[in-house]
Amino acid sequence: MPRGEFRGLGAPKSLLTWLKKTQAIRPDLALDFQGAMGSALTAKISGAKEVCGMSTAVVGASWLYDCVARVDRLDAHPPFVLLHPFARGQDKSLSNTVIEEFCRSLAPTRVVVVGQSHRRINTPENCVDLTRQTSLLQLIWLIRVARFVVSVESGPMHIAAALTGNLLSIHTWTDPHRIGPYNPDAWVWKHGQLARVGELETVRSRKYGRRFRRKDVASVVELIRPLVPIDPMAA
Secondary structure: OOHHHHHHOOOOOOHHHHHHHHHHHOOOEEEOOOOOHHHHHHHHHOOOOEEEEEOOOOOOHHHHOOEEEOOOOOOOOOOEEEEEOOOOOOOOOOOHHHHHHHHHHHOOOEEEEOOOOOOOOOOOOOEEEOOOOOOHHHHHHHHHHOOEEEEEOOHHHHHHHHHOOOEEEEEOOOOHHHHOOOOOOOEEEEOOEEEEHHHHHHOOOOOOOOOOOHHHHHHHHHHHHHHOOOOOOOO
C-alpha cells in the first residue's frame, strides 16, 4: 500500500511500523476489499488469524485467503450496454477490432460483452468481458437490465427482441424482413444502413449485405448515446 494511503488513513507513515503494531495486536480477522496482490499480501503478513477476500480478486491473491466471499461481478448500476457479438453463421460475428472500438467509443459507459467464443479480446477499462461465463437465465437477466442491447443476428437477439425495444440487430447476409427481430421498436443494421423494424417496409435494403466494420461503429454509438445515461461517477 502506498505511503500516501497510510497518511490518509491516519496510520503510521511506515509500513514496517504498521506491521509491527498489527502483529502485536494479533487481530482475529483481516478483510481484503481491494483484491490486489499487494493488499492480499499485506493482509496475510498482518498476523491476522484469518484472512478473507472476495471472489473478484486477481489471480494469485485468492491463494492467500482463508475464506472467499462470493461477489457478483455485475449489477444494474451504473447503466450499461450489452453487446452480443458472436454467432455460428459465416461472417455473422463481429471482429475483435470492432468489439474493442465499440467499447472505446461508448466510454465511460460500461459495455458488457457476452456470448460463446474462445477468442481473447483486449477489453478497454469500461468493458466487462463475460464471454463463456453466463447461463441462459443470467443472459436473460442481463438483457432485462441493460439500457440497450446490440447483437448480431442470433438466438440471444430474438430473446432480446421479446424483452425490449432498445435493441439493435446486426445483419450481414440474413434478411431482417424474413427472420426478424419482430419488435417494431427495435432497430436493425444492414449494409451500413440503420432502420427501425416498424419502418422496414418503407426501406429498400440489399438482399446480400456486408460485414459490420469499424467505420460503422460511430453511427451505432450516435443511436445509443441519447438512450443510455452516463453515470456521473464515471464521467
